[in-house]
Amino acid sequence: MNPRRSDAIVIGGGLVGAAIALGLRDHGLDTVLLDEGDIAHRASRGNFGLVWVQSKGLGAPWYQRWTRGSAGEWPALAADLATRTGLDLALQQPGGVHLCLSEEEFEDRAGRMARMQAEAGNHGFDYRMIRAPELRDMLPGLGPSVVGASFTPYDGHASPLALLQALHRAFVAQGGAYVPEAKVTAATAAPHDFGVETPAGAFAAPRIVLAAGLGNAELAPRFGLAAPVRPQRGQVLVTERARPVLPMPTTTVRQTGEGTIMLGDSMEEVGFDIRQSPPVMAEIARRAALSFPWVGDLSIVRAWSALRVMAPDGLPIYDQSERFPGAFTANCHSGVTLAGAHARMLAPMIAAGALDPMLDPFTARRFDVPRAA
Numbered sequence: 001m002n003p004r005r006s007d008a009i010v011i012g013g014g015l016v017g018a019a020i021a022l023g024l025r026d027h028g029l030d031t032v033l034l035d036e037g038d039i040a041h042r043a044s045r046g047n048f049g050l051v052w053v054q055s056k057g058l059g060a061p062w063y064q065r066w067t068r069g070s071a072g073e074w075p076a077l078a079a080d081l082a083t084r085t086g087l088d089l090a091l092q093q094p095g096g097v098h099l100c101l102s103e104e105e106f107e108d109r110a111g112r113m114a115r116m117q118a119e120a121g122n123h124g125f126d127y128r129m130i131r132a133p134e135l136r137d138m139l140p141g142l143g144p145s146v147v148g149a150s151f152t153p154y155d156g157h158a159s160p161l162a163l164l165q166a167l168h169r170a171f172v173a174q175g176g177a178y179v180p181e182a183k184v185t186a187a188t189a190a191p192h193d194f195g196v197e198t199p200a201g202a203f204a205a206p207r208i209v210l211a212a213g214l215g216n217a218e219l220a221p222r223f224g225l226a227a228p229v230r231p232q233r234g235q236v237l238v239t240e241r242a243r244p245v246l247p248m249p250t251t252t253v254r255q256t257g258e259g260t261i262m263l264g265d266s267m268e269e270v271g272f273d274i275r276q277s278p279p280v281m282a283e284i285a286r287r288a289a290l291s292f293p294w295v296g297d298l299s300i301v302r303a304w305s306a307l308r309v310m311a312p313d314g315l316p317i318y319d320q321s322e323r324f325p326g327a328f329t330a331n332c333h334s335g336v337t338l339a340g341a342h343a344r345m346l347a348p349m350i351a352a353g354a355l356d357p358m359l360d361p362f363t364a365r366r367f368d369v370p371r372a373a
């Protein structure tokens, strides 16, 4: 059977693939978005919803700049998606705080933030270390265990499920072809000439983007690329709705647009194990109740675990294949935060056929020690 031909194929319908697919479609490319389906691991449906800048890129200022650029694109992205789909992404960017529960944590955080500012150079990095008395005016009901926090004005949060749905709806409304139950099982690659087979049919295009999350590790070598990503488990707890009480998100406690309080999220190296772990959930709840004792009065109504898409150094991987030009890959563990960059900065580069040199430090060749040496 002849494959369906298009200008571009994107493999993976999570936040990363959907953002890139929409960006490609907006640049006039006939784009097919292939997704494995409900049994796949999907970080995009299990995350914490932060649009977060302040802890990104210590020792890698290019990642700080990319993240900040993405946070800067978010208001336009949210407004555009709301206009096109009618969905409210509940974006708020009032700044955010990382709470410290001991003097040791506060000093460590202060050191990290000072280093981030020094590394930012001319690009600047605004932050403040805030002591508990001032913080109590900013965050009602703060617990006595909190000694202080770091604050940056760049941070915020949004509804990740609304984001995912809006990206899909806008893509389809724009004429993009979304194909579910389409796990890529076989592929052929030649420069600017790619073919893939799926249970939903065969597809061919001169451009292909691997955005399959943890699936990229296995797909990338078929296209002369590398995506050495591993799963890292995170667990999230959600309380019943409360009156509006938290004016800004913290790294581990945030109030959603619906009023629920999300408590998160752990970082566990347990492979592909997506079971929940009561001791980890208890620790998440314990820290949340130390930060905001009133959280202890609310019932937990939902909890889940999901797997992050993590590179060895925790930074994104973006590449175009040297062997098979036209094949690109995108991998990251901050797909909510980076949605602005993926839809509005990365996709135009892919549409134009070349990644901007600003993305050179994100190549997977950084893990190739003999070559790098």
Ligand SMILES: Cc1cc2nc3c(=O)[nH]c(=O)nc-3n(C[C@H](O)[C@H](O)[C@H](O)COP(=O)(O)OP(=O)(O)OC[C@H]3O[C@@H](n4cnc5c(N)ncnc54)[C@H](O)[C@@H]3O)c2cc1C
Binding pocket: 011, 012, 013, 014, 015, 016, 017, 018, 034, 035, 036, 037, 038, 040, 041, 042, 043, 044, 045, 046, 047, 048, 049, 050, 051, 052, 182, 183, 184, 185, 211, 212, 213, 214, 215, 216, 219, 233, 234, 235, 236, 265, 266, 305, 306, 307, 308, 309, 331, 332, 333, 334, 335, 336, 337, 338
């Ligand atoms: C607990 C937790 C908290 C998080 N909190 C935040 C946060 O606060 N802020 C933030 O910015 N990020 C956060 N993240 C990270 C964010 O969720 C991910 O970066 C993002 O979802 C990754 O999206 P993705 O599209 O790369 O991967 P996924 O969402 O995993 O999607 C990959 C898709 O590829 C498809 N696929 C896989 N293999 C194939 C194949 N062979 N063929 C076809 N399709 C395939 C799958 O069906 C799947 O839909 C968090 C993650 C977790 C787990």
